[in-house]
Amino acid sequence: MTAWDLEPERGRDGGAESGVPEAVLVSGRVSGAFAVDGVARFLGVPYARAPFGSRRFRAPEPVEPWEGVRRAAEFGATAPKRPYAPPLDALLPDPVVEGDDCLNVNVWAPWGPAGPDIGAGGDGSRGGRPVMVWIHGGSLVHGSNAVPVYDGTAFARDGVVLVSVNYRLGVEGFGVFPDAPANLGLRDQIAALVWVRENIAVFGGDPERVTVFGESAGAISIAALLASPLARGLFRRAVVQSGAPMALSRERARRTTEAVAKRLGVAATAEAFAAVDRERLLTAQTEVTAKGSPLTGGHSFQLMVDGDVLPRNPAEALGAHGGVPAEGRGVDGAGVDLLMGTTSEEYRLWFVPSGLVERLSPFLLRLALWKTRVPSRTARVYRANRLGARPGELLGALATDKLLRVPLNRMADARLRSGAAGRTYLYEFGWPSPVLGLGACHALELGFVFDTLHTPEARAMTGPDAPRELAAAMHAAWVAFAAEGDPGWRAWDGERPVMAFGPGAPVLVPAPRDDERRAWDG
Template sequence: MTSICRLDLTYRPKANSSVITQPEIRTTAGVVRGKWENTVGVFRGIPYAQPPVGTRRFAAPVPAQPWDGVRDAVEFGPPVPQADAIPSASSDRNCLTLNVWSPDLGAAALPVLVFIHGGRYLEGTSSNPHQDGAILAAAGAVMVSMNYRVGVEGFANVAGAPNNRGMLDQIAALRWVQENVAAFGGDPDNVTVFGQSAGAGCIAALVTMPLAAGLFRRAIVQSCPGTFFSPRLSAVISATIAAELGARATVDELARFSPGELINATGAVMKKMPDFVESWGPTALTPTPFSPVVDGDVLPQAPWPALAGGAARDIDLLVGHTRDEFRLFNPMLGSEVTDAQLTTTLDRFAPAADTSGGYRALYPEATPGQIYELVNCDWLFRMPGLHLADAKHTGGGQVWNYELCWSYNRDQGASHSLDLLLVLGTLDLDEVRDHPSAFPNAAAEAVHVAHHMRTDWLTFATTGTPGWTPYDPDTRATRVYTAEPTTRPYPEERSRRIWATHQFDTLDLIHTD
């Protein structure tokens, strides 16, 4: 299968573009002053909502207050409260900010890519240097990234508060983009959201949410987790966290505690999560107690049934994953997995309706440790992504699928997050060369694969097609990124067969005893 189209990624601003060392742009709330860094204008720390403090702490976001004069926008805003960034009592927590990178601040009408970071719905900040938008913007797009509430304040089920507050923050940032991005050289009618891991889970939800309708045209979902919670499950988890503080999960009671106290209570529950497996189900064995809540209101349905029902028919979708998604999380890596341990893992995670013979039958050459990693990989990331593509095809509109199979070292493989580093161009080539198990020529290959992926992402954002055959459940055309990317049927056929009849949907309590 051959490429449909490719873009020249050397962006050339118009000859009369005005380049001022410290450019100023008027937004709906006031004027911001950024700076040019090489060929990209950068504006950091722009408020898109008021600080989530006081009565706004567990509420839906409120648009930023206007300001007089010129606001410097050269430093990232503070991170939202999280384990490595607990605000002091004196902090105003003006943390709901976003950042803009643009190669042309004129009326360029460039495609806009809005990035939503991952971090287990627990952590993450747009100041992460691995998520810098300069290289992608220099290729010919306006890139926007944001901070949004995480942890208890963003995703806990709190009585008296709207659910999915972190995603409501994302929607507020997307509204800001619609109102302001043209002034930064972007086209508000050509916005693509893209995100990885928990950010991909948020996007899988956003494409179906009524509140997000009309705010973007395309979506790129990289490593979507298969975890979306029922109100019952999320309420029990939130109640367990609140109980660590001797409280109930209500706005009035949780407001008495500092962000640090809520973070510490969350950490205490995370250490005990495996103890809850009989009631929380496989959720208790994941690295996080939070996921989007399918409450029938803010989020009416889980992404798979919603997409299959046509909820995102008008949104172009690019979805995929890396080959070795679970390698970085694998607690058994380097240890021997017994057959009994593997049986327990298969009972917890493998689909109950599997008629293919299962992992042992279809992967006869694999050790128990390899199958342990495979089933976790498939349940948490690979099969949710593939089934998302199937659901999108069923519901209408076009979808494209990819898998990253390239890696630069034998220890980590094609690991979780590697695709994002390649797209953004933030993979450190010195680290690639110096890794003790690096493959020969890995650094040169990294540059080559990164260029291909970045070209495809930007082509998709610009034209609505990434340049290869769309996915359908019969041919399963997939862009496979190796040292020389190709388009071929989905590579993980054995896992696909095992999960063929499984229905991904909302996770609920196993029992309530």
């Protein structure tokens, strides 16, 4: 029996008579299950039609209504993908659920005996719980909403309706073709947000209090949503974790698609790709992108400035490039409350397991700095602050700040200069994992944010003794931000306050490592 078996109509709304939680969506009735007492979960609920067959490489289409009750007690299909390559596969779980209905969401919600626990409203809203919508990372080729670390039980336990989203990945979601819309994966995310606006009230959520949050490629996606006219009004707050605004021109973005086409021996068109077997396409895509990473370059899938979903580069629109946004436009997303930050040692996820930290020689460091156009004056500041650091550690620190910390600081500065109505908060996650010497690496904060350190998948990165009190503090900050727009520390101002989550207890730090940040200016 699958998660989408239809059952006869039974019970009343909320499931009090049937013994299972139920909800009536715009498209039909669904039945879920109880995660724990007081928390219901609805898994694999479709927000758009399956993007295959005649709908392959097409914009998402609304779900067809159904009769009866759809079971939503198991995770839905994941987007076509391949697992992470070793050694990252042991650190980053990436479950696969077969099927075509990959455009689905999971919902965790506070639930009482009679149905959704709506709560008292709060902050002047018209009622309902705050809503958080999670957009997963994975370099736009990995990940799903079925990853155990992303379990939303703790958020629902603490009064939030948590929604996690699947979207098309790789060439299916971010291929660039002359005969298909661009940014299909981003369009999927927008379709999911429209679904949330139309349906979240039946789970007890307030459609006027939606917070989008995501990490890595999910954070890059959220920055794009902040800059997209098609997403305006769909969320009130945003959390950007370890991802900065970016998008490529059509010419640059299409290079990966063309490389996959060459590998397949077909034309670089959606029509030609639609005729290719899914597994064969995944094989070619994996071979082309095997050596690409956010820090080392190579072929990868990226968002594209398309004149529609993304009329201009989000880095420019949000002020992350360090310049002045387009005349008369201000800063996009200025009315949205924004929480953003990084880990202290993002690079270690890629540089340590691969051995690059140890292998990189002084000569290769100089070559890498030249290729990536790191100013010599900037490198000198980092060297002076890291006496005895290996070349790989120095390169990693520079790459972390160039790609992530500096652009996010510039975003915060642009919002401050513009007098943006939305508040801005910055954080840094610094607790070092003892596992493999990963330190405070990319993605390490996820088990803390979701309060899922108890799961084996989180422990693969943190080890068994990660500080639960730090997870409680970080998770509570995210809940408070979604509920009230204030995570519990001072908003961004001229003193550049950053909340440091570890090592040790959380502490507000003014302008951390500011000499290094300033070294990128001018």
